Amino acid sequence: MSAVLRTPEVGTKLPQVGTTIFTVMSALAAEKGAVNLGQGFPDFNCDPKLIADVTAAMAAGHNQYPPMPGIATLREAIAAKVTALYGHSYNAASEITVTAGATQAIITAVLAVVRPGDEVIVLEPCYDSYVPNIELAGGTVVRVPLTPGTFRPDFEKISAAMTPRTRAIIVNSPHNPSATVWTESEMRQLDALLAPTEVLLISDEVYEHMVYDGALHQSAARFPSLAARAFIVSSFGKTYHVTGWKVGYVAAPAVLTTEFRKVHQFNVFTVNTPMQHALANFMGDAAPYLELPAFYQHKRDLFAAGLAKTRFKLLPSAGTYFQCVEIGEVSDLGEAEFCQWLTSEIGVAAIPLSAFYGDGFDQRVVRFCFAKKDETLQTALDRLARL
Known part of the structure; x- marks a missing residue:
């Protein structure tokens, strides 16, 4: 008589986590033949x-295998770029990974x-990896809402949330999903709050x-006392239209980088070699990233001009490649149900902002991605014109 095979019971470390909204909406868009303006990736090629x-x-x-922290030429190119743009010098050997x-x-x-x-x-709404990351580390998530409607930081609420147990704060600017960009004044307020x-x-x-619109990105690297306590994260995938390469970097003071690399060497060890060499060579020309604001501002403006002819109410898109809209004049549905309906019946996929809140806060706002070919955006706009 054969034994019954049984998989041991496994308790979950992330009981609140299921299939992400991005996977759900992308699958629905593919099923319905919808224009996918939900998940944030380009539908055009990178520079040949x-x-x-x-x-x-x-x-x-x-x-x-390349060196664990990355090839030297790429780290040197990253350090040079940060210095040129933001005025802060990082040691490529000990502070760039x-x-x-x-x-x-x-x-x-x-x-x-x-x-x-x-x-x-x-700070909610926030990118969906932050909370699970903290939980996997055994930390306690403290959620502070950005101001509804404007998505600006509320420093009184941030200050009230800080306790002797506060280890870190995660800040995202330009902000996904709201497309808000922090100002110099706001970064200085953050600096003053964290200083003591x-x-x-x-x-x-x-x-x-x-x-966009001639504004400057206020990197934490521009503020010496913020840089002294910061892990600054960026992405080649976003900058060079190669999200599938999954290559980014972290700039941090040497004492923080030492701890970062202790973990890095055991969760990925290092990053694929030929892409690193290619990126190091490609970074010799600053034009591709210096011209990126104008490239995406054109797409933002094209998309916004079309949306302005609908009953959507456009929220400001000061940065990122996202456009948020209020849906109150278009539908009585909640955000998630509206996005399902929009994908299935109109043929355009969007993402509900409620997916970026722990409690599913529904303020009747959805997010579109305009990192698409102009003709893709026009197809989407033609369909949205039916609303």
């Missing part, structure tokens, strides 16, 4: 030179410094090159 640089790197034999995308960078920073019982402040504390800053700056 970047592909040629990868091919050249592979042909040159750069196919084995190449990562397997920004998401890996963020969880590695959290795991490096957050211990059981520590509190970490997140030991609180660390994880600054998610993956959309640093997508700031």
